[in-house]
Amino acid sequence: MQIPFRKIHEAPKPFCLKEDEVECSGTFRRSGKHRVTLEGELKGEIEFACDRCGALFRAPVEESFTLELVDRPVKVEESLDMIECLDGIVDFDGICKSEIGSMQSEYHLCPECEDEEDFEKEF
Ligand SMILES: [Zn+2]
Numbered sequence: 001m002q003i004p005f006r007k008i009h010e011a012p013k014p015f016c017l018k019e020d021e022v023e024c025s026g027t028f029r030r031s032g033k034h035r036v037t038l039e040g041e042l043k044g045e046i047e048f049a050c051d052r053c054g055a056l057f058r059a060p061v062e063e064s065f066t067l068e069l070v071d072r073p074v075k076v077e078e079s080l081d082m083i084e085c086l087d088g089i090v091d092f093d094g095i096c097k098s099e100i101g102s103m104q105s106e107y108h109l110c111p112e113c114e115d116e117e118d119f120e121k122e123f
Contacts, residue, residue, distance in 0.1 A: 001015065001017055002090065002092065004089055010030045014026070015028060019093070019100060021045040021058070022042055024042050024092075028069075035068060035070050038090075038095065039066050040066075040099070041063070042064075047104075053110060063103065067095065068083070071085050
């Protein structure tokens, strides 16, 4: 799903899309001349790679996020949670994919390694 930046208005609009086993839904609205605020939620199952043994495993996720989208270049110091849409197009699929990607890049252990870690803690 792609929407031109200039067609986004101040009244919040819902969106909902699916990326593999993950549903990404929420609302987006214009929050400034060059700014759109997107509040979303990821819900479903994501495939993670275990940081200890490398095994791939799926785990349920439910996480909400807020992003600021801008249609002009931003300074580095204000770029946290900001996405530049310099071609004037808001690419919801791309946003959803990058949110999933950033969750996958966090630290994860597969269920077996997690058990082991609990085991180690007890002794
Ligand atoms: Zn593991």
